[in-house]
Amino acid sequence: MYNVGMITVRLPQKKMELELPGPRRVMDLLAEAGVRPTTVIVTQGRRLLTKDHRVEDGTTIDVISVVSGG
Amino acid sequence: MKCKRCRRAEAAVDLPSHHAAFCTDCFFLFFRRQVTEGIRKLRLLAPEDRVLVCVSGGKDSLVLWDVLMDEGYETEGLYIDLGIDGYSDRSKEKVLAYATSRGKTPIVVDLAKEGIPIPEAARCVRMQECSICGTVKRYFFNRVAAEGKFTVVATGHNLDDETARLLGNLLHWQRDHLARQHPLLPGTDEGLVRKVKPLWRVSEVETAAYGFLKGIDYVTEECPMSEDATSLVYKEALSRIEDRMPGTRIVFYKGFLDPSNPLRKGPEAAAPADAVGTPRACAACGAPTYAETCSYCRMKERVRKARSLRAAPVSR
Numbered sequence A: 001m002y003n004v005g006m007i008t009v010r011l012p013q014k015k016m017e018l019e020l021p022g023p024r025r026v027m028d029l030l031a032e033a034g035v036r037p038t039t040v041i042v043t044q045g046r047r048l049l050t051k052d053h054r055v056e057d058g059t060t061i062d063v064i065s066v067v068s069g070g
Numbered sequence B: 001m002k003c004k005r006c007r008r009a010e011a012a013v014d015l016p017s018h019h020a021a022f023c024t025d026c027f028f029l030f031f032r033r034q035v036t037e038g039i040r041k042l043r044l045l046a047p048e049d050r051v052l053v054c055v056s057g058g059k060d061s062l063v064l065w066d067v068l069m070d071e072g073y074e075t076e077g078l079y080i081d082l083g084i085d086g087y088s089d090r091s092k093e094k095v096l097a098y099a100t101s102r103g104k105t106p107i108v109v110d111l112a113k114e115g116i117p118i119p120e121a122a123r124c125v126r127m128q129e130c131s132i133c134g135t136v137k138r139y140f141f142n143r144v145a146a147e148g149k150f151t152v153v154a155t156g157h158n159l160d161d162e163t164a165r166l167l168g169n170l171l172h173w174q175r176d177h178l179a180r181q182h183p184l185l186p187g188t189d190e191g192l193v194r195k196v197k198p199l200w201r202v203s204e205v206e207t208a209a210y211g212f213l214k215g216i217d218y219v220t221e222e223c224p225m226s227e228d229a230t231s232l233v234y235k236e237a238l239s240r241i242e243d244r245m246p247g248t249r250i251v252f253y254k255g256f257l258d259p260s261n262p263l264r265k266g267p268e269a270a271a272p273a274d275a276v277g278t279p280r281a282c283a284a285c286g287a288p289t290y291a292e293t294c295s296y297c298r299m300k301e302r303v304r305k306a307r308s309l310r311a312a313p314v315s316r
Helices: A026-033 B024-041 B059-070 B087-101 B118-125 B129-147 B159-171 B175-180 B204-213 B230-244 B248-257 B295-311
Strands: A006-011 A016-021 A040-044 A047-049 A060-065 B013-015 B020-022 B050-054 B074-081 B107-110 B152-154 B194-196
Touching (some): A006 A026, A016 A026, A026 A040, A026 A060, A040 B204, A047 B204, B013 B204, B020 B024, B024 B059, B024 B204, B050 B059, B050 B129, B059 B074, B059 B204, B074 B087, B074 B129, B107 B129, B118 B129, B118 B295, B129 B152, B129 B295, B159 B175, B159 B204, B159 B248
Parallel strands (some): A006 A060, B050 B074, B152 B194
Antiparallel strands (some): A006 A016, A040 A060, B013 B020
16 A cells, blocks of 8 residues: 555655655655666656656656676 | 757757757757767768677667668678577567667577577686677677678777776776777678667766657676676776766766877778788688688687597596
8 A cells, every 4th residue: 555645756666665755856756766767767657757857746756777798 | 847949848868068948859959969970980880781699688788779770771690699598588678679660670599599608618628708799799799790791890889988998908007908998990891790889979878868758678688797897996986086077977978989099000900919010811610810710719619528538428
């Protein structure tokens, strides 16, 4: 069960999920999650979010790493 | 935040390295212009080229194929099934699904059928998977291109890949590698097909954003063999610098590519570091090589020997 009063931040490649209080900007959520902004894109459903986008409580966002190795 | 180009729509992508933010439509224009300018400035492709696009199922290669098709180039996709449990199947699914959506059927090379799946080959010859993978992929890129009469091989290496490689080459003063690092490696009369990296001006964030906004379903998981890749260390160092000083990566790479840079000899210095004389045909497979047999055939022979040693009964 998700807490409707929180923001759910999913990091699928790390198989992690965080619940953080909102409203907060994407860049602040990334800082809290320990993720550098130049290494990810942040999505909400089919929408891409800019780093200054304000995320409201009850929202689920995905943080997708873009770094490929090898 | 409003789009800096049309100044009407809400921005979907912010790009501190360009001091810009774009709505979806303007970002598509921006991204495609970055790629086409990269092609034009370094004369990577000509309109009449037949392009073999090497696709892994990841964002960069699928985005590259997408852009080249949209720009009107004649392209076919090449997927190499590396034989990595689970990961290869999922990557292949993405490639096939994307290709089908564009009315294409990719060329597929199955390394298990070729007798050299990467994980087993690495165990047999006790080498890093990434090193074997590089040799094997380069071999098949060229072989498939030559056999299929393609005029050029295109890979999805982006600005982050190229600057990470540049940093690694500089830190170890790999002068021979520095001399050859370029988005264009010319072909040779002896059968080496021209290789190009049309995404050299765009970052990983930009290709990921383009792929996401275009609805390209790419594999987001990382290759399990590359977890310890040194390129990731260089990428992390550069992304820390980029965070503090946006735009550093492109300045770093453009400066390196400047023809006046004495570290670079230009695309004509495309021969491998151990190249002596002119390339000739591999005694085993006929591929161009500077040795008696090519590095792929030598590796395959080592794998075959290791496999037969393992299979041999232990004498008492």
